[in-house]
Amino acid sequence: MFFSFLADRYVAGTCPDPACKYVDARGDQCDKCGKLINAVELVEPKCQICRSTPQIRKSEHLFLDLPTLSPDVQSWFQNSSKTGHWTNTASAITEAWLKKGLEARCITRDLKWGTPVPLEGYTDKVFYVWFDAPIGYISITANYTDEWEKWWKQPDQVSLFQFMAKDNVPFHSVIFPACLLGTQDNYTVVNNLSGIDYLNYEDSKFSKSRGIGVFGDHA
Ligand SMILES: [Zn+2]
Ligand SMILES: [Zn+2]
Incomplete structure (x- = not known):
C-alpha cells in the first residue's frame, strides 16, 4: 500500500x-x-x-517556541502599531492572537517539495511554507544587492510597509516578527501593516487555490 x-x-x-x-x-x-x-x-x-x-502517523518535528518569544512580540507590537500605520483589521487580528496567548508552532513538514531543513536528523524534511516564505523578503533583497543589510538590518533607517489579505496577517504580524526578534540581531521588523478584508466573487472569497475568480490565463 x-x-x-x-x-x-x-x-x-x-x-x-x-x-x-x-x-x-x-x-x-x-x-x-x-x-x-x-x-x-x-x-x-x-x-x-x-x-x-x-x-x-508519528514523526519528529521542529517547533517555534512562541510562548518564550511572546513578551518581545507584545512590546514590539505595542510600539509598531502605535508609531506606524496599521489597518484596524491588522491590529485587531494581532491583538486577538496575543490576547489568546501564543502556542508553539510546528515549522517542519514531511514533504519532498520545499526548502530542506539544514539540521542533522531533520534533513529529509522541509520547512513549512509560512516559516520560510517571509525569509524570502530578505533573501530576495540579498540576491539583488550585497547591500541588503542596509534595508534589513537598519531598523532606525527603514520603515517597512507590507500589504496583504487578512488571512496572511498573523504570519506577518506575529510569527515572522517573533522569528526576527528571536535572532536578537537587529533586523528590520514591519512598521506598517495593511491587512485588508477579502474581495468576493459571486458570494465566495476570491481564491487562486480553489479556482474561484477570474484569472488572467483563463480570460
Ligand atoms: Zn489520498
Ligand atoms: Zn472555521
Missing part, C-alpha cells in the same frame, strides 16, 4: 471551532473563520487527492 505524508492543504474537513463548523476547512487554516488549524484537529478529515480518510 502506498503511504506518504499529506501537505496541510491536502487535508480537508470540518472546522473544529464549534462557532464555525465550515465543512471545507483545510489542514492549516479555515478559510471561513480564519482560524489556524492543526490538520489533526479537523473533524471528519479527508485526503483531497483520493477522498479517503488519512491516518495519523
Whole structure:
C-alpha cells in the first residue's frame, strides 16, 4: 500500500471551532473563520487527492517556541502599531492572537517539495511554507544587492510597509516578527501593516487555490 505524508492543504474537513463548523476547512487554516488549524484537529478529515480518510502517523518535528518569544512580540507590537500605520483589521487580528496567548508552532513538514531543513536528523524534511516564505523578503533583497543589510538590518533607517489579505496577517504580524526578534540581531521588523478584508466573487472569497475568480490565463 502506498503511504506518504499529506501537505496541510491536502487535508480537508470540518472546522473544529464549534462557532464555525465550515465543512471545507483545510489542514492549516479555515478559510471561513480564519482560524489556524492543526490538520489533526479537523473533524471528519479527508485526503483531497483520493477522498479517503488519512491516518495519523508519528514523526519528529521542529517547533517555534512562541510562548518564550511572546513578551518581545507584545512590546514590539505595542510600539509598531502605535508609531506606524496599521489597518484596524491588522491590529485587531494581532491583538486577538496575543490576547489568546501564543502556542508553539510546528515549522517542519514531511514533504519532498520545499526548502530542506539544514539540521542533522531533520534533513529529509522541509520547512513549512509560512516559516520560510517571509525569509524570502530578505533573501530576495540579498540576491539583488550585497547591500541588503542596509534595508534589513537598519531598523532606525527603514520603515517597512507590507500589504496583504487578512488571512496572511498573523504570519506577518506575529510569527515572522517573533522569528526576527528571536535572532536578537537587529533586523528590520514591519512598521506598517495593511491587512485588508477579502474581495468576493459571486458570494465566495476570491481564491487562486480553489479556482474561484477570474484569472488572467483563463480570460
Ligand atoms: Zn472555521
Ligand atoms: Zn489520498
